[in-house]
Every structure is written in C-alpha cells, then in structure tokens.
Amino acid sequence: MAPQKSSFGNIPNNTNEHWYKDPCLKRNITQCLGLSLVIFYLGCRLHCDQNLDYRPGAETDLDDASLLTGLQAMASWGQFVDHPKGSILGLYTAILFLPSILTAYLGDFVSQHFGRRIALALGSLIVLAGSLINALAVNPAMWVTGRGIIGAGSGIAKVAAPALIQEIAHPRLRPMIASCYYPCFYFGSLLSALLCFAGLYIPGNWSWRTPSIAQVVGPSLWLVYQNRLTEAAAVLSKHHANGVDDDPLVRWELAEIQAVLEEERANHQISYLDFSRTAGNRRRLVVLLSLCIGSNWVGNGIISYYLTPVLKTVGITSPVQITLLTSGLAIWNLILAFAAALNVERFGRRPLFLVSIFGMLVSYCLVTGFSAGFASTKKSGLGIAVIPSLFLYYGFYDIAWTPLPVPYTAEILPFKLRTKGLAVFTSVGTMANAFNQFVNPIALQAITWKYYAVYIAILLFYLVFAYFMYPETKHYTIEEVSMIFDRRNGDIEQLSDLASRKVEKGTIEQFEHRE
Incomplete structure (x- = not known):
C-alpha cells in the first residue's frame, strides 16, 4: 500500500522545508513548547x-505507602506540618489534584x-x-491552601494549553x-529531583521551601469562531x-476552518449533552x-x-540504590517520550498504542514473574531482574501513553x-488518579506482587479496545482529524476539495469583509 499523503502536502507555503532555518517556524515551535510549561x-x-529521595543513612516511615513519604524524610518539613499520618497525609496528597475536578470545567467556559x-x-x-503561598507558608493550613x-x-490551564497548541x-x-x-512533565521531574536533592542538605525550613520557590520562578480557531x-x-x-x-496554505487553512465551523453551527453543538x-x-x-x-490505570x-515500596518488596532497600x-528512570522516560513524540507522524498513533500496550503487557508479566520468584525463594538475582523489567515496561509506556493521550484527545x-x-x-482523569492512589497502597500492602495480576488483566482489555476503537489520524489537519469519527475518509476529501474551491472563488475575502 502506498504511504498516505497529507491533504496539504502539495500546497505552496512561504516557509523553509527545514524548520530550524525558518524564523516563522522556530517562533511557532517556541511558543507551542512554551505552552507545555x-x-x-x-x-x-x-x-x-x-x-524526594533519601539522605544516606536517613530512616523513612513507609507505613502508609503515601505519596508524601519523601517529604517525611525531611525533619524540618515533618516538624512544620506536625508529622501528618494516615488520612491527614492522604489529604495533603489529594488536595493538589482534587480542585481540578471542578476547575477544568471553568477552563472550558473561559476558553x-x-x-x-x-x-x-x-x-x-x-x-x-x-x-x-505554598513556598512562604507560616503554618500547615497555609501550606495546604497553597497546594489547593x-x-x-492547573485545572484551568490544562484545558486551554493543549487546545491552543x-x-x-x-x-x-x-x-x-x-x-x-x-x-x-519529565523536565519538571528532573529539575525537581536536583532541587529536592539539594534541599536535603539545606538547614531549616528552606530545605522544603526551595523547590516550591523554584517552581514559581493561537487563538486562530477561536477568532474564526467569533467571525473575526x-x-x-x-x-x-x-x-x-x-x-x-495571501500564502496559499494560509488561505487553504482558513477556508477549511471556516467550512468546518459553518457545519458545526448548523448542527448546534453547544453543550456537554452533544457527546x-x-x-x-x-x-x-x-x-x-x-x-x-x-493514563493512570x-x-x-x-x-x-510507589516505586520505593515496589523495590523494597524485591529486596532493594538501599537509599543510594533507590x-x-x-x-535513572526519569532520564530514561525523558529520552523515550520525546523520541516517540518527534516520530509520531512517521509511525502513526494507532501502531504506537498497540505496540506500547503489548510491550507493557509482556513487561508486566516479567515483573510479576520475577517478583513472585523472589517472594518464594528470596534469591537476590530474581529481585534484581525486576529492575530491567521495570525499565522495559516504562520504555513501552513512554512511546504512547506519555505523548499521545492529551493531543489525541484534542x-x-x-x-x-x-x-x-x-x-x-x-x-475524570483526576478522579481516576485519586482512586488509583487510594487503592494501590492498600492492595500492595495486603497481597504484594499478586496485585500486579490486576493490571495484566487491564492491559489485555486495553489491547483489544485500542485495536477496535483507536483510528489512525496521521497526515490530517486538525479539522480533518475530527471528522474521522463521523464520516470517515471520503468526507475528509470532500472537505479538502471544499476548502480549495473556497480559495479559488474568493469566498474567504468576501467573508472577511462582513465583520
């Protein structure tokens, strides 16, 4: 089968074929990557x-397998928040996520x-x-308020940024x-790793304040929709x-956007009920x-x-090793995620999802098998074998589940x-994540490695689901991609033809002057 060609591939455009030689494209890339902040x-x-990894020789309480166990390793932070445990510690974790369950819809309204x-x-x-507020907090209530x-x-910004990109x-x-x-995400993770590691050796409350302070440190479709x-x-x-x-590609893009939005107005798609x-x-x-x-399940x-408790279940307890x-896992994730992102148009979304899920399934089976073997025999070799299996799992996760869910959705x-x-x-993703965080530590403590079998079943489900439900979208414009779920390829070609006719007949100029 001949490779699929993009609908806009033969339309002249006043840009250099190589983006790094073109000022317009370099500016465009910079602005879009800026939105990724x-x-x-x-x-x-x-x-x-x-x-927040452990200072050599430090003891850390992992009873609750909480997300904030790293912070508990810092004596100054523990004293500041009065050594939270149980449900209070869980609240400190969840308060960062829970507000976006509601504010995401505010992000849609404002957008x-x-x-x-x-x-x-x-x-x-x-x-x-x-x-x-979080960084300069004078009491635990102020610290928690800042996180909230x-x-x-974030709930507002995470709706607007992917759409604008x-x-x-x-x-x-x-x-x-x-x-x-x-x-x-992994750039932030790596920067934070360095800041948090340095913070372990800063005396007093500035040990935990420093990372927070360091953290402080397009509208074209919307304009068309407003008839501007x-x-x-x-x-x-x-x-x-x-x-x-009067660039041909710009005129063609504008005509295609206009044609799609005119049809959407006719269909009155204006509320969540339209789904x-x-x-x-x-x-x-x-x-x-x-x-x-x-993305979380x-x-x-x-x-x-919960990497630390997982490693401890297979006998890896040294703070330096952890x-x-x-x-190393953060660096591995960063490299593979960006490599997949930059090649998404070459390989396609659907193949990346299928290869990713199948590879994760195999890797998880290896993790489960080695963990079970270590639990039964206590042989260090089996415990150590879990580590490359974890890296292998994340390598497959990174080629699809890191770069694709948000842009594919958009x-x-x-x-x-x-x-x-x-x-x-x-x-919904926030709710799923919160539930996941609540269930995982309980299940890990109760049945240890046997809990991995649940995720093997989930991966099997996603492999079948992705095969039947995730269509390919490469080589299409943003307007054409959204039509795949409605009328398939024949209508996409009609849209491209309609846009071309609008350009030829001068419909765009007439529409422009109606403002």
Whole structure:
C-alpha cells in the first residue's frame, strides 16, 4: 500500500522545508513548547512530593505507602506540618489534584467565551499565587491552601494549553509539537529531583521551601469562531507563512476552518449533552474516557507513585540504590517520550498504542514473574531482574501513553467540543488518579506482587479496545482529524476539495469583509 499523503502536502507555503532555518517556524515551535510549561509545573510538583529521595543513612516511615513519604524524610518539613499520618497525609496528597475536578470545567467556559489565551493566563496566575503561598507558608493550613490553589489553577490551564497548541501549530509540525506536551512533565521531574536533592542538605525550613520557590520562578480557531476572519488570517499568516497574507496554505487553512465551523453551527453543538447525540460523538467520549483513565490505570500507577515500596518488596532497600534508580528512570522516560513524540507522524498513533500496550503487557508479566520468584525463594538475582523489567515496561509506556493521550484527545474533537472534551479528560482523569492512589497502597500492602495480576488483566482489555476503537489520524489537519469519527475518509476529501474551491472563488475575502 502506498504511504498516505497529507491533504496539504502539495500546497505552496512561504516557509523553509527545514524548520530550524525558518524564523516563522522556530517562533511557532517556541511558543507551542512554551505552552507545555503547563505540564512542566506538574512534573516539578509531583516529583517534589513523591520522589524526594533519601539522605544516606536517613530512616523513612513507609507505613502508609503515601505519596508524601519523601517529604517525611525531611525533619524540618515533618516538624512544620506536625508529622501528618494516615488520612491527614492522604489529604495533603489529594488536595493538589482534587480542585481540578471542578476547575477544568471553568477552563472550558473561559476558553469558549473569552479565548484560550485568557483561560491560560488565568490558570497560570492562580498557579503562581498558589506556589508563592505554598513556598512562604507560616503554618500547615497555609501550606495546604497553597497546594489547593495550585491544583485549581492547573485545572484551568490544562484545558486551554493543549487546545491552543493544536490550533496554532503549523499543520506540518502539529502532530510532533502537540505530542511533546506531556513529555515536558519529565523536565519538571528532573529539575525537581536536583532541587529536592539539594534541599536535603539545606538547614531549616528552606530545605522544603526551595523547590516550591523554584517552581514559581493561537487563538486562530477561536477568532474564526467569533467571525473575526481578518484577525484570524493575520494570526495564521504570522505563524504559518512568515507574514505573507495571501500564502496559499494560509488561505487553504482558513477556508477549511471556516467550512468546518459553518457545519458545526448548523448542527448546534453547544453543550456537554452533544457527546451523547451522535454516534461519532459517543465514540469520541468513550475514547477520551479510556485515555484519561488508562493514563493512570495501565500499571504505571504502581511504578510511578510507589516505586520505593515496589523495590523494597524485591529486596532493594538501599537509599543510594533507590535514588539512582528513580533518577535513572526519569532520564530514561525523558529520552523515550520525546523520541516517540518527534516520530509520531512517521509511525502513526494507532501502531504506537498497540505496540506500547503489548510491550507493557509482556513487561508486566516479567515483573510479576520475577517478583513472585523472589517472594518464594528470596534469591537476590530474581529481585534484581525486576529492575530491567521495570525499565522495559516504562520504555513501552513512554512511546504512547506519555505523548499521545492529551493531543489525541484534542485532535479527535471538533472545535466547539474541544475544550469541553479536555475538561472531561482532566476531571475524570483526576478522579481516576485519586482512586488509583487510594487503592494501590492498600492492595500492595495486603497481597504484594499478586496485585500486579490486576493490571495484566487491564492491559489485555486495553489491547483489544485500542485495536477496535483507536483510528489512525496521521497526515490530517486538525479539522480533518475530527471528522474521522463521523464520516470517515471520503468526507475528509470532500472537505479538502471544499476548502480549495473556497480559495479559488474568493469566498474567504468576501467573508472577511462582513465583520
């Protein structure tokens, strides 16, 4: 079969074939990657909370297998918050996530009525305020309040940023740039690892304040939707054609966007109920729910959040060994996640998902087998064999489940449902994550390695589900991708033809002057 060609591949465009030689594309990439700092903060915050590794010789209480056990290793932090245990410690963990269950929907409202940039700015300012409150807290209540405010702001920003990236990225670069969004999490994780390690040797409360203070340290589709075509054309020409207003690709993009939005207005897709009104939208909803739940329920919930107790179950208890393994895993994740993101258009979303899930399934079987063998025989070799299996598992996780769920969700949704879908993704994903965090430590303590069998079953389900429910979307524009769930390829070709006819007939200029 001949390789599929993009619908815009033969349209002239005033940009260099090599992005690094073109000022417009370099600026576009910089702006889109800048939007990925939204997830960078999350990597920084989570790593501070979960993976503050142990000072050589320090003793750490792991009774509750809580996410904040690393912070408990810091005597100054324990004294400041009065050594929280049990449900109180669980609350300190959850307060970072729970507000976004609600504020994600606020992010959708602001994005739809005032634009993506306003929503992003609002969310970022709230995160900034929460970080300062958290870092400069004078009592535990103020510290917890700061975490809650950070979580509230992140819920707004995490809805606006992925949508804006999809909408302002050059169509030739959009799949790769969008897929780099979540891998930026690992940049935050690595920075935090360094800051937290240094903080272990800073006396007093500044040992835990330092990472928090360091953390402080496109709108084209929305414009078209508001019938502001002249401004939208200016945005597209600036970011996709080095300022050339009559660039053929810009004119074609604008016409395609206009055609899609005119049809959406005719269908009156304006509320969350629209997810249930057509077969295509119902399928979109099922897919995005599978992605946001699966992001935390394909086995990574144990490895990423409870790596230390997992390692202890196989006999690896040395603080130095644990520190090196967690840091090495972060670097491994960073490399593979970005490698997959930059090649997503070459391999396609569907093959990456299927290979990823199958590889994770095999790896998890190895982890389970070696863990069972170590539990029965106490042979150190079997315990050590778990380590490369964990790295192998995360290698497969990183090629799909790190870079793809957020951009895949954003691109399969039509414009008017895009931020609504991302709000559902963020809210439900947060609830799934919170439940996961509650169940995992209890199950690990009760049945140890036997609990891994649950995730083997989940991975088997996702392998079948992905095969039947995840369509391929490579080589399509953002407008065309959203149509795959409704009418398949024939109508996408019709959309491309319609856009071309609009350009030829001058429909865009006539529409522009109706403002």
